[in-house]
Amino acid sequence: MDQLKYSNIKLQPIQPAWLPPQLEAAMLRLDLLHPEVSGNKWFKLKQNLEQAKAAGKTRIVTFGGAWSNHIAATAAACSLAGLQSTGIIRGEAAPALSLTLQQAQRYGMQLHFISREAYKQKDHTDWEAQYPDGFIIPEGGHNAAGAAGCKEILTLAPTQHFTHILCPVGTGTTLAGLINSAQPQQQVLGVAVLKGATYLQQEVEDLLESPATANWELLQGFHGGGYAKVSPALIDFINDFYTQTGVPLDMIYTGKMVWGLQQLVQQDYFSQGSRLLLIHTGGLQGNLSLPSGVLCF
16 A cells, blocks of 8 residues: 555634634645545545455445445555445436546445345345455445554644544444544544435444543534535635645535534634644545536635
8 A cells, every 4th residue: 555645634724804813723635645535535435445455355335425435445455455345226227427536436445236225224124145255345435444543644744733634434444443542631522414314423432442532522513515506605715725725625525514613603613723633534535516617725
C-alpha cells in the first residue's frame, strides 16, 4: 500500500471571514491521502482488510449506493491490496452507470445490483454462502474494526492542544474512533448529515471502548434537509469557503460539517479561546454528480 502517502496529510490552519479571531481553527486534510482511497475511508478499511487476509479470504464484499464514497474507496483499496472486490449496490442497474460505479469497475470491482427492498434486508442475507471467498464489510465500514482503524486519525498530526474535534457523521464509525482516541479534556462533536437519525446515538455508543473518557455530542440540526439534499445556499457556502481557504469540501459530508460550524459560531456555542479541529473526511468524488461548473474547484 505504498501508494497511500501519509506524508501528504497536513494540518491546515483556516480563518474564514465568519470565524472570529478569538477562535482558532485548523483542518486535518485526510483528503490528501490518496486520490481515491481518501479521507476517513482508508482508516475504516485498514483493519478490515488485514482481518480478511488473516482469515485467508481473497475477496471483500461490501455495500453502498450508486454514488457511495465507501464503494469507490473499497474498490481502489482492494486493487492496491491485491484483493478482489464485490459491491452490493442498492437499486437496479441504471442504463448508464454513475461515475462512482464506473470508477469502481475500473478498479476491478464486481457490481451486484439488488432491489431497494432486498437492500433493506441485506443484514439478514447470508452473503457468505453466496461468496465463500468473501470477507463481509458492512456499509460504510461500520464495525469494530472500522472504528479501531479510525483511532489512528488523531495521531497523524499534533492534535492534543485542540479543545474541540468536529467530524461529519454518516454511520458513526469515524466519530466512535475519534471519541475512543481523544484526550479526556477534549470535546468531540459529530455533525449528522442524515435527517432524523436519532438511531446514530446508539450506533456510536455500540462502538465505544469502555470506559469512554472524552466528552462527545451528536449534533442533529445541520443536515440541510436530509442526506444528499443539496441547496444553492450550501453550494455557495462551499465555493466561498474554498475561495477563502483553498480547501475543497464535498457537498454531502464536509460541506455540511463546516456549514454547521458556521452556525454554531453564530450561536456562540464555543467559548472564547476555543481551538477547533475539523476532520476532512474526503469524499470529494461525490461532487462529480454535480453539473460541470457548479463548484469553483
